[in-house]
Amino acid sequence: MEKLTNRDDVVRIFLDDVRALHRSAEERGITYRKSRTNLQLTHAAPIPNGKLQVDLLEYLTWFYTDGDDLKHQARMQPIQLILSETEGGWKIERVNRIGEREERNLVKGELNFRPSSIVEGNRKRSYDRRKAQQYAELWWDGFNPQYKKFDVDCTNYISQCLYAGGMPMEFSNRKDRGWWYRNQGGTVSWSHSWAVAHALRWYLESSGRATAVGDAKLLTIGDVICYDWDGDGRWQHNTIVVAFDRNGMPLVNAHTVASQHRFWDYKDSYAWTERTQYRLFHIQDTF
Incomplete structure (x- = not known):
């Protein structure tokens, strides 16, 4: 889980995502035409120290041209917000993103699988x-x-x-x-x-x-x-x-x-x- 602890971190990581997307598009020779983003609230609950955990699903769809074809790709990105209460309301203290690196430590070493009976x-x-x-x-x-x-x-x-x-x-x-x-x-x-x-x-x-x-x-x-x-x-x-x-x-x-x-x-x-x-x-x- 990637932990982003301030606004600059959040902005940086999402800008990095956009740059990576456009680099990939340039390498493939495709052109993005339209995108669509929706956020769904999946869970919200108080946690220790007077904080609030909010779980979101970010739905992303991109439409692009690949030669003469119009195609799309889509993703769902789980995002977790940790909020702390201030005099002016709730402030985002941390953003956690569950990502593609998450399985790294689930199994250690090479597993030697053998046919079972x-x-x-x-x-x-x-x-x-x-x-x-x-x-x-x-x-x-x-x-x-x-x-x-x-x-x-x-x-x-x-x-x-x-x-x-x-x-x-x-x-x-x-x-x-x-x-x-x-x-x-x-x-x-x-x-x-x-x-x-x-x-x-x-x-x-x-x-x-x-x-x-x-x-x-x-x-x-x-x-x-x-x-x-x-x-x-x-x-x-x-x-x-x-x-x-x-x-x-x-x-x-x-x-x-x-x-x-x-x-x-x-x-x-x-x-x-x-x-x-x-x-x-x-x-x-x-x-």
Whole structure:
């Protein structure tokens, strides 16, 4: 969570966001035409020391031209305000933004996933990329009530998309094995690979269910991109390919900072650095 403690910090970080967005647009050769912003109050409550916590969702939509095509991308950014009371009313003391760097410390080190002994179903399955795409579009800005809602939800969302496309769960009685989610009489459990970015990256690498490719243009609908923002081997974010721009480059959906049709390289994100590494996974057509 990014903490901004004064007005100058708030202005600086949002201006940085705008600059990153325009740099990305210049690199892609697109032109922004219109934007729309809405704020939704999701929670407000008093906290210790006479302060007030206010949770907001910022809805952002941009319309742009990509060659002759009019396209859009959208995001939902969670924002938390900490207010303190003064003689003249309430003053913003701190702004917290939940962002794409949030999974950094959820899993330490490289997880060595091994195939588990129980794979869901006993027949070959095909990966239906259209169904994975449809699920990604349906739930990019919300949470399917059939699954647990995670505060840091990017990998849970990607796993749901893969499962909706037909990738079978691989069950184990260990959280560091397989790829699975269980709801048994209201008791919910899941593997690390289902819900943690670092773990899903290594599961896809070692399970034989995906092949790493070296060029984003080789990806197709329903494929997965993993992100290591600092280039230090800690994989912190995942997205799913749902569309392409006029040059055949992927546009992706994601959660945590819920994003729709975002350009795949995330150079418009404050999480991106010059050291950012990507792992591009083509999901197998059959399992």
